[in-house]
Amino acid sequence: MLVYIAKRLLLAVPTLFAVSVITFFLGFLAPGSPVDLLMGQHGDPEVRRRLEREYGLDLPPLQQYGRFLWNALHGDLGRSFANRERPVSQLIAEQFPTTALLACLAIVTAVLLGLPAGMLAALHQNRWPDRLVMGGVLLFVSTPPFVLAPLLMLAFALRLEWLPASGWEGPAYWVLPTLVLAARPAALMARLMRSSLLEVLRQDYIRTAYAKGLSTAQVLRRHAFKNAFLPVLTVLGNSFGYLLTGSFVVETVFGIPGIGYESIHCILARDYPVIQAVALLVATLFLTVNLIVDILYAVVDPRVRYEAGR
């Protein structure tokens, strides 16, 4: 088990390294020098040289990367171009909690909606509850957040006036963004839960459990659910990545002051240090979550542990 975890951790290091290289050198693809952005209307070469020194842009690329990596490892993500007084790490620290809250709410909602829906579908295979759930799954997989968000906003905020349309000032403001963000992961979870449960229900030990005289609820609770849930764990990890980028859209539509909203502004303003930092942060988080999911998988399922240990 420990060997497995160590192996996975070691494998994550080169990936993280590659991620940092990619995010850093992406900046070099940009047309024009970032200093031009900083200079604005100034044409003074003296100012230019000072700015280049200040941001370390006068160094050769490899050395710049070395500095970037070294500083990032020490929690210093550089300074924003647009707002020179503010370190990027502070910017992220202020806005990340909002995004994290939104993502957590969405993942919990997705689990609470997706799992029961998938189980319902599996238990009534090819009858109307199944068709209803699977229809909903395809609909929500095909409806992007930027379509769902305005539609829900139109219906529940503007027409019915049950909920606020935009902002982030309290639980009432959380409802619509959470639902929008949860829709796709919930649909994916429902689909996987259904197929996974159908697979499990065909196993011999389930027939045995029924033969012992257990009720459907008992069979589900004691024998089927745990085994059927395992594959869904993987979707949970992947959904997390979707939630992070989905928040770009959802935060923009609902005017939520989180990382996603900030990132889009920075991308439009070409504020590279912030873009690089957000990319690095999001990729690191995503890797970590998937690592945790993989380890959890091994913890919960002895078969995985056995395979990995060999």
Add this chain to the structure above:
Amino acid sequence: MSASSLTSPASAAPLRRLSRNPAAVLSASVILVMVFLAIFAPVLTPHSYDTVDRAHVLSGPMPGHPLGTDNQGQDIWARLLYGARVSLSIGVIVEAIEVLIGVTLGLLAAYKGRWWDTLLMRVTDAMFAFPDLLFAILLVGILRPTSAFASFLTVFVALALVNWPSMARLVRGQALALREKEFIEAARAIGVPDRQILLRHLLPNIISPIVVAATVDIANVVLAEATLSFLGIGIQPPFPSWGRMISDALPYLRSAPMLLVYPSAALALLVLSFNFLGDALRDALDPRMRQ
């Protein structure tokens, strides 16, 4: 496996199964209709996608503007039609590039093994570390094309770059499973060259999962383009994009909700159809999945 699928030609049975699935027929028809509308857009509307009618801004349906006009006085029907061109061409071309890269690298990794394989796995690992669309958003955001035409190219490149790894992994996995099968070994034993083994023996046997994945992937590419355009970093005006139309409609949500509804419905319908078709193809190509 049923007796009929053993006796009939391998390619006919799935098609017949597909044609008996009403959802598949319906979604294929929707896609065909959209392709038709996109191709014949200039015949179906007298307006261009960027013709501005200053006398009618935000008007409802009226003679000359079957679906009304948007906030700049542009004909919504025309923009929907030309938007279909954008969505479909990006979906199909990006998917074609993706399949080409994915199949080539996947087959090479599986068949040549060794460091080809390690290289592919590590590179794709790094790509997978960027969740979902993030990499495309970054790439397009940083390149920030200045001309509308360059924005097309950038979106193509970004989406193809982001999407090939999953195809390569799929092909690799499928090919690895087949590599040890007897018929491949037999081909190798009688001295068939590598290239022929790859193209004549391996590829035909893994074509169905590729087709299924590619169909569903077109839906994802179409969605990705719309997302980029919605965020303002995808296709640039004056070219129409459904994603851009949706974001342009947001300020008029209360006064002119139909501005939002038309492009949303078009996008959801197209994506839904590709997803449906992909699911149906999966069922048709692999009857065991049906159950």
